[in-house]
Amino acid sequence: MGKIFLQMPCLSESKTYTDRQIHEELFDKKSDYRYLESSIQTFLDINIDVFDFAGIHAEVNGSGKSISIKFISGGYVGAVPVRMPYDGVSRKDIQIFPRFENQKDNYSELFKILDKIDYSDELEYMNNRYLNLPFQLKPPIYNEAMEYIRLFEEASRYRWRKFENIKNMLNIPSGGTDWNEYARNSYDPKKRLEYPSKRNVLSINHKEWQELVYVLELACEILNDQAVPVDIRLGYQRYFKTVIYNARNIKPEPVKEISFHAKDPDCIKRLKKQAVIILHKNSTTCAAWRMDMSKIFERYVQYLLKKSTEELAGREYNNPKIHARGDRMRWGLKYLEPDMVSVINNGIVFEDAKYKSHLYSYNSDSELLKETFRSDLHQIVAYCAFEPADNKKGVLFYPAAEFRKYETLFETPLSSANVRIFLCGIPFCDEAEEETIVKLKEIMA
Structure with a gap:
């Protein structure tokens, strides 16, 4: 049996499932047909949290062999896993996609509108529930890349500085002189007046910003991919020039995990949070998600x-x-x-x-x-x-x-x-x- 429980657009109703269709299509013939009404009630009870999260309402009519059910979607798009009544395990997923009457690629149309109105609605995740089909149903990664580039442009205007510990040679001693290294090198008369020292310098070109520039390169690669709709790819070229110019003197520092600090400015916290999503774009898991x-x-x-x-x-x-x-x-x-x-x-x-x-x-x-x-x-x-x-x-x-x-x-x-x-x-x-x-x-x- 497939792992898709239901696919439907938002603001719509699914078809009405009869007792046989519920038993065979939705419950994979694994529930007891004699107690189908009880199985349906169990199914609704154990999935009440994901239905609330996705804005889905289940309408049950009739009883016994004349029982039927249909699903009504609300104003959210996204994907959620559902538990089966016969074992209580999440085995299938529900996908709710945007409702556009004349478009085949619904998400492409949606993100074109988001780009036009210069608005980004943050995705909400249900972190304790994971999809059975993460690669097929996770949100389009180019949306996350678009959001990262927008946040990076905002953060670059803030000009985030941190103290960077740098090492250089001075011709006079200082409070940061490394005397152990000086003692090892001072036997050479040519190095007798060279004092290896460490200084704390307030700089934009610090390690954490270099890591965020590395993630910026990953986001640009995502948006330049041929799988991204042409309108979106071309529309974001104006951002590329600005953000790449702002980061032209920063050497990217490859990173696998982003560190967070309570003292970070708000714009940097938002940027780091988005950077984590970009770094985990190839993850084999994806939590239930929705967009309002x-x-x-x-x-x-x-x-x-x-x-x-x-x-x-x-x-x-x-x-x-x-x-x-x-x-x-x-x-x-x-x-x-x-x-x-x-x-x-x-x-x-x-x-x-x-x-x-x-x-x-x-x-x-x-x-x-x-x-x-x-x-x-x-x-x-x-x-x-x-x-x-x-x-x-x-x-x-x-x-x-x-x-x-x-x-x-x-x-x-x-x-x-x-x-x-x-x-x-x-x-x-x-x-x-x-x-x-x-x-x-x-x-x-």
């Missing part, structure tokens, strides 16, 4: 809105805080935080990005979709209360296969105020950027 697509989608929408707002001579504010004053319970909120606020022609537009499957499931009548949309709608309407004008405008963004726009006007007979809410589907792909910006300008104007 909701953060990436929010940043992508902010990127699109910034461009469209600038073309309309407006201003864009990302994640502004609306502070609360007065009486507040211990469980109360200190502030509200909309994802985006646009100020155009003295008007204020509040926007919120939600990485949810509503516009992928446009014709669905799911109660879950209704309740989550109700919550999202109430949230954006609450933000619009801070617009002083009677005619208020708010925008909700969801991912979609193509650009969509739905407009709803909320009015009350109690006052002249009204709220116009736009529900926008944003194609989460690089090719549709220009078209999306044009249509966003029509809404914002």
Whole structure:
């Protein structure tokens, strides 16, 4: 039997597995078919931690021979191992990959977007659970190389200095003179006035920075590999010139393990942490991992809105805080935080990005979709209360296969105020950027 338990895109549902399919395909015919319902419950109980980590929800329907199960993925991509109910051992893996409607290489499209918006979402690992197929399911290593080069560029601006102990010859004695070596050489009249000495010099060219430069060379080799998508490989050439120039006078020091110190600056700590991942790129093990697509989608929408707002001579504010004053319970909120606020022609537009499957499931009548949309709608309407004008405008963004726009006007007979809410589907792909910006300008104007 294969080691892949399930492969599916995020924000989607798997097929519904019947009792026979559960027994044969998922449990490899090793569970007791007579007690299949009990096996399913055991399976869910022993994998509750990895399902929570990967954002996967299992939906079980029926009982006995009519029992069925399907899996619903959330806003994470990644890979996790699952334990089997018949022996409690992790024998298979679940892979959740990005959802792009028109792309074959989903990770290539994702990292093109990350590069464009100049954002890097740190991968999260579940260090006590390891994949059964580490080489096939571990995150693309060129993503880690891209992150290392970005961090190295940031660290090089810090100009990290440390004291380096160097040895040289002086013509007069000093506090660092090595008298034992002087005694061995002073028999020679020509060396009688040469004093071997050690000095501590504050320098950029110290051993730890040399090790990080060595890892930089490894990262550049990874990104120059022919297996890396051409768009990403060419797009990162601008970083190569900068980081290589900054490290031109540093001799790389080969290293297998990176040492960490509590006194290291924060930017160096982040760089060292990423260097460990690059050094272990050929490791035969890989922990369960995930990436939060909701953060990436929010940043992508902010990127699109910034461009469209600038073309309309407006201003864009990302994640502004609306502070609360007065009486507040211990469980109360200190502030509200909309994802985006646009100020155009003295008007204020509040926007919120939600990485949810509503516009992928446009014709669905799911109660879950209704309740989550109700919550999202109430949230954006609450933000619009801070617009002083009677005619208020708010925008909700969801991912979609193509650009969509739905407009709803909320009015009350109690006052002249009204709220116009736009529900926008944003194609989460690089090719549709220009078209999306044009249509966003029509809404914002």
